[in-house]
Amino acid sequence: MTSQLLSPPPTTTAPVQQSVGQRHLLAFNANDFQDCFSRRPFLIEHRLCNHPLFEVERILELARALPVSCIEYNAGKLPTSIDARLTPRNGLSVDETIRRIEECESWMVLKYVEQDPAYRDLLEACLKEIRPHSEQIAPGMTHAQAFVFLTSPGSVTPYHIDPEHNFLLQVRGSKTVRQWDGADRSILSEAELEAFYTNRGRNLEYREEIAEHAWTFDLQPGQGLHFPVTNPHWVQNGPEVSVSFSITFRTPDLDRRAGVHRVNAGLRRLGITPAPVGDHPGRDWYKYQAYRLCRRLRPGK
Ligand SMILES: [Fe+2]
Incomplete structure (x- = not known):
């Protein structure tokens, strides 16, 4: 195996969970x-x-x-x-x-x-x-x-x-x-x-x-x-x-994350420094709901 990992080791290739045989790609x-x-x-x-x-x-x-x-x-x-x-x-x-x-x-x-x-x-x-x-x-x-x-x-x-x-x-x-x-x-x-x-x-x-x-x-x-x-x-x-x-x-979690980043981008344009995504899950939820509402009122935005 020539793959090299410089910092924290997430993986090796073995052992495999599935064998590369007839049934698996x-x-x-x-x-x-x-x-x-x-x-x-x-x-x-x-x-x-x-x-x-x-x-x-x-x-x-x-x-x-x-x-x-x-x-x-x-x-x-x-x-x-x-x-x-x-x-x-x-x-x-x-x-x-x-x-x-x-x-x-x-x-x-x-x-x-x-x-x-x-x-x-x-x-x-x-x-x-x-x-x-x-x-x-x-x-x-x-x-x-x-x-x-x-x-x-x-x-x-x-x-x-x-x-x-x-x-x-x-x-x-x-x-x-x-x-x-x-x-x-x-x-x-x-x-x-x-x-x-x-x-x-x-x-x-x-x-x-x-x-x-x-x-x-x-x-x-x-x-x-x-x-x-x-x-x-x-x-x-x-x-x-x-x-x-x-x-x-x-997956849907990516849509939620993208929506909160878009709301934060808007806040930043208004001169507000938004809380980073993930720091306040409750606040993120409200931001995503606001984002969904805006999308519904202004499709394509
Ligand atoms: Fe890429």
Whole structure:
């Protein structure tokens, strides 16, 4: 096992709770899941490395069928930290980018690939194995979505946060993932969370002083990694083409949390310093009810 953990050890890959055999796509340690899900990263294993849905020709077919809005790609040699609006294009078409991924120094994500029935079936089969464990911690799995990442050797995914429960399954090539504790306000501030939940972008400004606090994983084919919601991370490809399958879902507790952050953003705009989310659960409840009421009175806001 090459994965390395620099600070508090949330997991190892063994012993597995499920065996990677005929009946299962995923394998993970049930204790790791209970201890870490939605809080800290932990490694899992999967058996998708030789799955035909991740061959280049099939990914090309998928890309041609997806709406243009579901394909995002750009130059892959990026700094750790960049404003998403300034990300350089690679000057190629989608087809060319996929066919030339070995040498075109690009980063590509195919989003919401569950629109294709074959990928939806695979997503659902994976989530079926996760659901019995996640429901005990964050009930109400909804918004199942999947993403295929195709990236050139050495490409970088800049430092950012995401809004969903996520398991990133490494299918081909390797990736170094650095992930930080999103609950640590010296790493990720309330103001950054409020900016994220009010649609001001997912990329964050990286500060060198947080480097020593990262959990670092060298993900290899057959391994997967859990990303708790809004745990900051950045990713660097190894020296080969990388293909990853990201399976995500949401739960109602995330909606509540997002709503309170949005209310806090509004309070901060009024010059009030709001109590951090989670410090006063009762107050959070009132804020969320106010948020729901506003949404009902002003749909789309
Ligand atoms: Fe991400």
